[in-house]
């Protein structure tokens with residue numbers, strides 16, 4: 001926490017000094033989420049500007065250590081987090097009439113989702129505090145990341161997930177050795193139960209947004225985008241939104257770089273939500289107040305009734321001059337195939353939603369053909385095989401007989 005000055009409430013704007021040894025979750029005045037406030041002068045000195053970063057050979061989230069709320073990198077988990085590939089699109093961009101489209105593949109993180117960025121910082125912070133156990137509620141990915149990064153560091157995890165979480169994510173949790181509590185209820189109910197666990201037992205809590213450091217980890221994606229684009233800022237970034245912690249984190253990252261003088265402009269951010277689970281979109285397009293919706297979507301990672309970092313997400317949209325897009329489950333499944341077949345990327349449904357949102361925004365004339373656009377692919381398709389199977393047809397089944405094969409080839413007219 002050496003470069004942290006304190007916290008500023010996203011809700012009421014009140015500022016709070018950091019108190020050594022005390023874990024700061026929500027705002028003591030209003031209960032809102034907190035934003036970490038840094039001493040940028042100090043950061044500037046240790047980062048050493050563009051040149052300092054260019055010379056830094058650590059290609060992971062830890063290259064941004066001075067910009068993280070930690071004492072150091074002593075408790076970095078042993079796996080490689082961040083600095084995920086940024087691909088320049090060839091086919092999809094051309095199909096959409098975009099000159100410069102990029103795909104950031106965060107499915108390449110160790111637990112196969114963007115959540116490893118948050119997990120990295122939270123786990124390191126918990127260990128710096130000498131914690132022995134971390135609890136967290138999750139639709140699946142936040143938990144599997146926490147489990148992946150904690151176990152290897154000797155940190156115990158207690159996880160609360162809804163009964164509906166995809167199998168692969170549950171399998172990860174169990175293999176990594178978490179205590180997995182499946183809650184008969186929604187993600188939102190699991191979240192509240194996990195808060196009560198912290199009240200009851202004093203366990204260190206990783207809940208998205210409530211723990212102010214999840215946003216700090218997630219902001220590293222923005223840093224990477226700027227560096228990977230050769231110190232150019234994107235014009236527009238498409239982000240799948242559930243709790244709103246990724247989008248507010250990415251915004252924080254661009255703001256940090258702007259304050260440090262590393263970039264001189266900022267992108268528009270686009271929140272892509274399922275039309276069934278669109279509390280952030282509704283708030284942004286109305287009075288800015290987050291109200292729970294009761295929707296449900298096959299894109300489980302963004303299936304959230306009451307976004308837990310919604311206020312910060314709306315602020316990110318407003319400040320960046322961005323907008324929100326709603327997509328249907330059908331559009332998500334089509335986008336999943338589109339990304340796979342044009343770019344070789346396999347996205348889980350929530351990540352495919354960002355691609356669907358891009359397609360929809362382009363169709364609506366909301367993206368200029370010369371804008372430098374980025375779409376965040378936040379999770380790997382293998383995370384939810386059942387979801388993927390809904391996007392495609394059944395395979396053919398034949399006997400191991402060349403006559404059967406011939407029949408099939410003729411019927412289907414497969415030709416080289």
Ligand SMILES: *Cc1c(COP(=O)(O)O)cnc(C)c1O
Nearest residue numbers: 141242243244245246301378379
């Ligand atoms: C968590 C998650 C999101 C949404 O992030 P929020 O911070 O909840 O808005 C999107 N995609 C994937 C794959 C996720 O795991």
Ligand SMILES: [Zn+2]
Nearest residue numbers: 009012027030
């Ligand atoms: Zn407050």
